[in-house]
Amino acid sequence: MIATCYLKGVSTRRMNDLVATLGISNLSKSQVSRMSEELDEMVADFRNRPLDPGGHAYLSCDALTIKVREGGRVVKCSVLLATGVNADGYREMLGMHAATAESNASWKGFFQDLKARGLRGVFLITSDAHEGIQHAISEVLPDASWQRCRTHFAKNLYEKVPKTQWPMVSAMFQTIFQQPDAQSTWAQAHEVVDLLEPKFPQVAAYLEESLDEVLAFTAAPKPVWTKVWSNNPTERLNREIRRHTDVVGIFPNRESIIRLVGAVLAEQHDDWIQQKRYMSLSALEQTKHLMHRTGDHHGDYHQLTA
Structure with a gap:
């Protein structure tokens, strides 16, 4: 019973109340751990x-x-x-x-x-x-x-932008991930960097140097993008x-x-x-083809980022 309560996240205090009905008192955390x-x-x-x-x-x-x-x-x-x-x-x-x-x-x-x-x-x-x-x-x-998780990267980006300007920068950043294919995604990313450069040169440089990490998902089949980009x-x-x-x-x-x-x-x-399945079999088959076609899928990745 103690082991089950422990696994379910029941607090030691509540366990104390429970086992008191069985004549057990002063149940400590170390005792709960040993019983589990x-x-x-x-x-x-x-x-x-x-x-x-x-x-x-x-x-x-x-x-x-x-x-x-x-x-x-x-x-x-x-x-x-x-x-x-x-x-x-x-x-x-x-x-x-x-x-x-x-x-x-x-x-x-x-x-x-x-x-x-x-x-x-x-x-x-x-x-x-x-x-x-x-x-x-x-x-x-x-x-x-x-x-690199795009959500956490966005938090890092936020720290480099004046708070009053973040809504605009955030909206620009999100457009990168709204594109229909890899080529468009990379083109939009470079456009965002160019737009940020005049007013926020440090932010633009940080984004540009991180693109290989943040956009690595573009080497994968499109159906899995939303599941792997963060x-x-x-x-x-x-x-x-x-x-x-x-x-x-x-x-x-x-x-x-x-x-x-x-x-x-x-x-x-x-x-x-x-x-139910988290990813479709067809998407996984496409991934397998990517890996087999090049022997090393980094070839596809660098071709996309060139």
């Missing part, structure tokens, strides 16, 4: 399972910061997450990794673990501009392109994780983070597999 250890085997099986041999063309990666007690003090732990779209078009939770901090080494180790479990056929990885993630992708998954689809997952971790507040150890977050992810994974 039966989840460990299920979480370990989920985290170590072989991945779909059909490959995962599209990945979305994110990182959450969670507080934990280590060495007698409260520190921040980074939980790295990866979701993917399998060969049948369904979303999957691919894995999680609890790291001391975001870095090239932590992302590299995470991607290496995914590869060891069978990750293959990656075409595009979408994420925020996390510390070290670009280098890790190039080292471990050299055939994959990196898409990390927005994972925001609901992040909120669900936060709903559970905020109840705990400060975790007693790193193992308890893996236990709770891993159990939440396993549950979400099962839900996704039972939902």
